[in-house]
Amino acid sequence: MSHLLVEKGVKPGVALLRLNRPESLNALNRALVAELTDTLVRLDNDPEVRVMVLTGDERAFAAGADIKEMAEDSAVDMLLLDQFQRWDQIKRLKKPLIAAVSGYALGGGCELAMLCDIIIASETAQFGQPEIKIGVIPGAGGTQRLTRAIGKSRAMEYILTGRFFSAKQAESWGLVSRVVPPELYLEEALNLAAEIASMPPIAVQMAKQAVNKAYELSLEEGLHFERKNFYLLFATNDQKEGMRAFMEKRPPTWQGK
Numbered sequence: 060m061s062h063l064l065v066e067k068g069v070k071p072g073v074a075l076l077r078l079n080r081p082e083s084l085n086a087l088n089r090a091l092v093a094e095l096t097d098t099l100v101r102l103d104n105d106p107e108v109r110v111m112v113l114t115g116d117e118r119a120f121a122a123g124a125d126i127k128e129m130a131e132d133s134a135v136d137m138l139l140l141d142q143f144q145r146w147d148q149i150k151r152l153k154k155p156l157i158a159a160v161s162g163y164a165l166g167g168g169c170e171l172a173m174l175c176d177i178i179i180a181s182e183t184a185q186f187g188q189p190e191i192k193i194g195v196i197p198g199a200g201g202t203q204r205l206t207r208a209i210g211k212s213r214a215m216e217y218i219l220t221g222r223f224f225s226a227k228q229a230e231s232w233g234l235v236s237r238v239v240p241p242e243l244y245l246e247e248a249l250n251l252a253a254e255i256a257s258m259p260p261i262a263v264q265m266a267k268q269a270v271n272k273a274y275e276l277s278l279e280e281g282l283h284f285e286r287k288n289f290y291l292l293f294a295t296n297d298q299k300e301g302m303r304a305f306m307e308k309r310p311p312t313w314q315g316k
């Protein structure tokens with residue numbers, strides 16, 4: 060049975076993906092990670108989709124990788140399974156991916172949320188990298204992305220103790236964009252997705268790429284990258300349309316070309 064529910068066109072240009080293993084708090088077993096990454100890559104190449112939203116349920120976004128599945132694995136099993144390649148596919152998506160997080164986002168669940176471009180959280184969200192408590196450390200980017208997002212001292216504190224932190228803390232430290240009441244977090248994420256989906260799609264992709272480079276390049280290299288993408292957009296019909304529509308005082312019609 061599929062543990063991922065996919066709904067295309069939930070708003071214009073928006074696809075919604077729901078992790079659906081409620082009996083184990085959406086723990087990410089290998090089958091689910093494979094289905095999730097295959098689906099994300101497919102939607103990334105689907106012209107009808109401009110923005111993707113990933114969510115779980117009220118109780119959990121995802122409580123981590125499936126501990127029961129990996130408990131008896133050896134280092135060689137881990138190496139041969141090459142799950143990291145799956146996670147890297149998420150990083151390479153061209154279109155924006157928004158996480159709508161309620162309840163637990165722990166371990167691999169927190170890492171999955173951090174792989175998304177934007178996180179909208181319910182007041183009930185709890186984040187953490189509790190891997191230390193089961194004898195390991197974060198393995199899908201947690202030590203790097205959490206540190207970049209909330210700073211070294213806090214990341215050390217939470218990664219070395221495995222303690223959870225709240226949605227409010229995550230918001231005040233800049234890990235999430237916004238915290239909203241539990242009944243609104245998904246709607247808020249879908250509305251944001253619809254707003255982004257109404258923007259010129261190539262410019263959206265170029266902007267996403269450039270913002271992501273801010274994490275990886277020096278300022279000089281990042282500015283250079285931004286400039287190249289900026290020039291490139293002057294080769295699109297949408298740039299001409301956007302600027303002409305402004306001068307003609309009418310709304311633009313995007314072609315995605």
Ligand code: DAK
Pocket residue numbers: 082083084086087122123124125126127137142143146163165166167168189190193198199
């Ligand atoms: N894996 C498997 N099952 C899980 C699970 C998990 N991560 N989290 C919860 N469950 C299951 C529980 O075992 C329980 O199942 P039954 O016992 O009823 O069969 C069910 O979900 C409900 O959970 P609880 O009964 O524990 O519910 P509570 O409300 O009492 O507690 C909790 C909620 C979230 C505090 C607790 O379930 C908990 O501490 N869960 C584990 C959290 C955790 O340690 N997460 C980090 C896992 S390590 C990799 C990439 C990533 C990773 C690894 C490799 N590669 C690329 C190779 C990531 C590693 C991790 O995430």
